[in-house]
Amino acid sequence: MKSNPIFSGVIAPALTPFGEDGSPDPDRFVDHCEWLLEDGCTGLAPFGTTSEANSLGLDERMELLEELIDAGIDPSKLMPGTGTCSTADTAILTQHAVDLGCGGVLMLPPFYYKNPSEEGLFRYFADVIDEVGDDRLRIYLYHIPPVAQVGFPLSLIGRLKKEFPEIVVGLKDSSGDWNNMKAILEAFPDFELFPGSELYLLQGLRAGSVGTISATANISARAMRDLYDNWQSSGADALQEKISAMRKTVQTYPVIPLLKSVIAHYREDAGWADVRPPFVPMPQAEAEKAIRQLADQHGFTLAFEDEGDDD
Amino acid sequence: MKSNPIFSGVIAPALTPFGEDGSPDPDRFVDHCEWLLEDGCTGLAPFGTTSEANSLGLDERMELLEELIDAGIDPSKLMPGTGTCSTADTAILTQHAVDLGCGGVLMLPPFYYKNPSEEGLFRYFADVIDEVGDDRLRIYLYHIPPVAQVGFPLSLIGRLKKEFPEIVVGLKDSSGDWNNMKAILEAFPDFELFPGSELYLLQGLRAGSVGTISATANISARAMRDLYDNWQSSGADALQEKISAMRKTVQTYPVIPLLKSVIAHYREDAGWADVRPPFVPMPQAEAEKAIRQLADQHGFTLAFEDEGDDD
Numbered sequence: 001m002k003s004n005p006i007f008s009g010v011i012a013p014a015l016t017p018f019g020e021d022g023s024p025d026p027d028r029f030v031d032h033c034e035w036l037l038e039d040g041c042t043g044l045a046p047f048g049t050t051s052e053a054n055s056l057g058l059d060e061r062m063e064l065l066e067e068l069i070d071a072g073i074d075p076s077k078l079m080p081g082t083g084t085c086s087t088a089d090t091a092i093l094t095q096h097a098v099d100l101g102c103g104g105v106l107m108l109p110p111f112y113y114k115n116p117s118e119e120g121l122f123r124y125f126a127d128v129i130d131e132v133g134d135d136r137l138r139i140y141l142y143h144i145p146p147v148a149q150v151g152f153p154l155s156l157i158g159r160l161k162k163e164f165p166e167i168v169v170g171l172k173d174s175s176g177d178w179n180n181m182k183a184i185l186e187a188f189p190d191f192e193l194f195p196g197s198e199l200y201l202l203q204g205l206r207a208g209s210v211g212t213i214s215a216t217a218n219i220s221a222r223a224m225r226d227l228y229d230n231w232q233s234s235g236a237d238a239l240q241e242k243i244s245a246m247r248k249t250v251q252t253y254p255v256i257p258l259l260k261s262v263i264a265h266y267r268e269d270a271g272w273a274d275v276r277p278p279f280v281p282m283p284q285a286e287a288e289k290a291i292r293q294l295a296d297q298h299g300f301t302l303a304f305e306d307e308g309d310d311d
Numbered sequence: 312m313k314s315n316p317i318f319s320g321v322i323a324p325a326l327t328p329f330g331e332d333g334s335p336d337p338d339r340f341v342d343h344c345e346w347l348l349e350d351g352c353t354g355l356a357p358f359g360t361t362s363e364a365n366s367l368g369l370d371e372r373m374e375l376l377e378e379l380i381d382a383g384i385d386p387s388k389l390m391p392g393t394g395t396c397s398t399a400d401t402a403i404l405t406q407h408a409v410d411l412g413c414g415g416v417l418m419l420p421p422f423y424y425k426n427p428s429e430e431g432l433f434r435y436f437a438d439v440i441d442e443v444g445d446d447r448l449r450i451y452l453y454h455i456p457p458v459a460q461v462g463f464p465l466s467l468i469g470r471l472k473k474e475f476p477e478i479v480v481g482l483k484d485s486s487g488d489w490n491n492m493k494a495i496l497e498a499f500p501d502f503e504l505f506p507g508s509e510l511y512l513l514q515g516l517r518a519g520s521v522g523t524i525s526a527t528a529n530i531s532a533r534a535m536r537d538l539y540d541n542w543q544s545s546g547a548d549a550l551q552e553k554i555s556a557m558r559k560t561v562q563t564y565p566v567i568p569l570l571k572s573v574i575a576h577y578r579e580d581a582g583w584a585d586v587r588p589p590f591v592p593m594p595q596a597e598a599e600k601a602i603r604q605l606a607d608q609h610g611f612t613l614a615f616e617d618e619g620d621d622d
Contacts, residue, residue, distance in 0.1 A: 022398075022438065054423035057399030058369060087333075087587060088368030109589075112365035112422065114458060116589030124588035127333065147425055149460065150589075276398060277435035278420075278427030278461075 005192045006103055006138055006169060007079055008210040010224045012036045012217035013048025015260055016056065016064070018274045024060050026067040028272060032218075032263070033068055035304070037077070040225030041217060044073070045106050047081035049147055049174070050215040050256055055276040058089055062096050075101035079213075083108030083142060087124060091131035104138035106172060106213075111148040118156050125160055129167055137167050144174035144196065151175065154187055161188060172196050172213045182207060198224050199247055202240040205231045216247055218259050219302065246298040253290050254282065261287035262294070266302035316503045317414055317449055317480060318390055319521040321535045323347045323528035324359025326571055327367065327375070329585045335371050337378040339583060343529075343574070344379055346615070348388070351536030352528060355384070356417050358392035360458055360485070361526040361567055366587040369400055373407050386412035390524075394419030394453060398435060402442035415449035417483060417524075422459040429467050436471055440478055448478050455485035455507065462486065465498055472499060483507050483524045493518060509535050510558055513551040516542045527558055529570050530613065557609040564601050565593065572598035573605070577613035 014036060017028035033044055046068065047053035047061055056064075061080075069075050082093035082105040090107065097105050110116070110124050129137065141160070145151035152171065160168040173181045174196025181200060184193055185208045193209040195201065201212045201224060211228055223246070227239040250258060257275055261282045264272035273281050282290070294300040325347060328339035344355055357379065358364035358372055367375075372391075380386050393404035393416040401418065408416050421427065421435050440448065452471070456462035463482065471479045484492045485507025492511060495504055496519045504520040506512065512523045512535060522539055534557070538550040561569060568586055572593045575583035584592050593601070605611040 049424075054396040055398065055421065057397050057403065060399055085365040086368050087366065088371055092368065110366065112458065113360075113589055114460075117591055120589035120591045122588075123591065127588055147423065149425075277433075277438055278424055278431035280428055280431045280434065 002190050002192055002208070002210060005210045007043050007140070007192060007194075009042030009228050010040055010211055010217050010221050011043040011045050011079065011194065011213040012041045012221055013045045013050040013081070013213060013215060015218050015256070015263065016046075016051045016053070017260070017263075017272050018276065020271065022274075022276070024056060024064055025271075026064060028269075029064055030067055030071040030073075033073060034071070036218065036221060037073070040221040042211065042225070042228075043077040043079060043103070044068075045079045045081060045172075045213050048106060048142075048213070049144060050218065050259070051081065052256065052276050052279065053081045055279070058084075058093065061093060065097065065100060065102075069100050076103040078102045079104040079106050079140060081106045081108065081142065083110075085110045085112040087127045087131060090128050094128060094137065095132050095134065098132060098134050098136050104140050104169070106140045106142045108142045108144070108148055109150045109152065111150045114149055116150060118153060118159075121150070121152075121156055122159055122163075125168070126163065129164055135166070139164075139168050140192065140194070141168065141171040142174075143171055143180075146174070146176065154183055157184065157191075158187065161191065170194065170210075178203065181209065185209060197247065199244050201227055201243065202231055202236055215255055215259065216250055219262050220246060220300065242298075246294070246300060249294060249297060253286075254279070257282040258287070258290055262291060262302070265291050267304055313501050313503055313519070313521060316521045318354050318451070318503060318505075320353030320539050321351055321522055321528050321532050322354040322356050322390065322505065322524040323352045323532055324356045324361040324392070324524060324526060326529050326567070326574065327357075327362045327364070328571070328574075328583050329587065331582065333585075333587070335367065335375055336582075337375060339580075340375055341378055341382040341384075344384060345382070347529065347532060348384070351532040353522065353536070353539075354388040354390060354414070355379075356390045356392060356483075356524050359417060359453075359524070360455060361529065361570070362392065363567065363587050363590065364392045366590075369395075369404065372404060376408065376411060376413075380411050387414040389413045390415040390417050390451060392417045392419065392453065394421075396421045396423040398438045398442060401439050405439060405448065406443050406445065409443060409445050409447050415451050415480070417451045417453045419453045419455070419459055420461045420463065422461045425460055427461060429464060429470075432461070432463075432467055433470055436479070437474065440475055446477070450475075450479050451503065451505070452479065452482040453485075454482055454491075457485070457487065465494055468495065468502075469498065472502065481505065481521075489514065492520065496520060508558065510555050512538055512554065513542055513547055526566055526570065527561055530573050531557060531611065553609075557605070557611060560604060560608060564597075565590070568593040569598070569601055573602060573613070576602050578615055
């Protein structure tokens with residue numbers, strides 16, 4: 001594992017709640033992010049895939065980030081997603097995050113044009129870094145080929161890391177391919193690698209990764225944090241088994257609508273379940289069934305102190 | 312063919328030239344668009360795939376559109392691309408285009424999340440239409456599954472057309488699948504269908520489409536326009552054959568870098584060849600070879616009156 005990583009532990013790509021008019025709801029968002037940090041998250045990656053970031057407008061993203069920091073959340077714990085298809089908009093979002101003091105940014109590759117050349121992708125990141133032109137910038141590459149289609153081959157990671165050693169410091173690997181994560185860890189032992197699913201949390205830590213950035217951390221960061229804090233203990237395998245079983249159940253549903261329905265249920269706040277198209281909310285009956293399944297099979301429940309009557 | 316279509320004929324998804332600092336170059340852009348209309352284009356679709364639209368920032372797109380109209384180009388001939396991954400930004404770009412008097416907009420589906428449900432896609436467009444809330448809005452759906460991955464199944468087109476008959480008026484079909492174009496024409500004979508390649512120009516016109524929106528129109532609109540104007544003549548098949556042969560040669564190269572290199576060559580303006588990452592410019596030698604091939608095999612050449620010494 002890298003010594004003194006900038007980010008480590010359990011990081012949630014925070015869900016983005018919407019208000020009745022369909023706009024992002026800053027109050028619900030701040031409440032959720034504050035709760036995530038209480039629930040065991042060591043950091044937050046707002047505007048990830050799970051956050052429906054690409055369904056938000058540029059201005060909406062910047063305003064929500066400002067809300068978090070205005071509410072007192074330590075910006076050094078924030079790794080907002082800032083990657084768009086264009087160097088111009090990516091530079092705008094990235095500069096904004098750096099200016100707010102964010103500890104890092106999570107950057108998708110340009111994902112509209114398919115099968116770009118490695119040279120083209122290298123130039124993309126070099127242009128963004130040049131445009132931002134700020135020594136404080138720390139980039140975590142966001143490798144999620146099942147969604148973005150465009151990913152980061154090992155040779156591209158190597159080239160970016162070599163050219164920008166102080167800036168390109170890590171990667172979130174949502175390939176779901178352990179062999180890819182292993183290859184990155186072996187090739188770049190001083191890189192901050194985050195598996196994009198807690199299925200690989202223990203395996204990753206044993207091989208040198210620094211934690212996980214996982215959708216499920218929006219509802220069950222506590223269990224992941226317990227494992228992260230005790231991964232060298234004798235009980236680690238049992239903890240991982242329990243976490244993996246829960247994750248596998250979550251994955252049988254449309255993940256983003258499910259996670260929002262879970263929060264809506266335990267917060268007794270139906271509006272929390274709203275999603276932006278192209279997603280659609282889970283039908284109420286299906287959501288209730290899923291929530292029962294998580295409770296029955298995995299003992300999963302949430303308690304929000306604010307509500308009181310949940311306890 | 313639809314009677315009295317809003318758009319018809321040969322429409323170029325205008326290339327976006329860049330200046331030395333990497334920003335879009337409004338002067339080169341306006342010159343190119345004015346020339347396209349002289350060269351036979353009946354309309355322009357700035358900010359299409361060929362325009363590298365998704366490599367531009369939101370502000371850059373809006374500024375370039377304003378430049379065209381400020382330069383005196385009739386906005387009713389403009390069908391700018393306004394589709395992004397988010398309802399918020401798509402509504403901003405669309406409202407901007409409508410306010411400027413554009414005849415229509417070309418709208419990609421939200422293309423980040425893969426395999427969205429048809430219901431989710433329907434809600435996406437319904438939300439954008441509601442958000443813009445303007446009777447002047449005319450939407451051309453942009454079906455380009457090889458790039459966007461997310462496309463428009465026939466049932467979705469039917470539902471959008473039924474719900475918004477005055478607004479959802481046409482589609483650009485860049486699937487490269489004639490059977491899909493044929494199915495749309497048969498199901499919706501009053502729809503303005505544009506094949507996304509001139510390979511289908513004559514076949515399309517005979518089956519009821521209204522023209523083509525094609526990348527190649529950036530360099531050879533004149534030949535397409537001749538065919539469009541004479542498609543019912545006895546020489547139409549021979550014209551189509553010639554056009555198709557040229558297109559097939561163009562397609563053996565990376566199309567966007569090639570088209571820009573062709574313009575750079577005949578305008579004697581090397582900077583025209585610049586592209587934004589993730590594209591890379593064609594190496595000079597490869598570009599020269601391609602330009603020679605187009606000249607030798609297809610008699611292709613361009614003359615720009617401004618330069619004089621090209622003639």
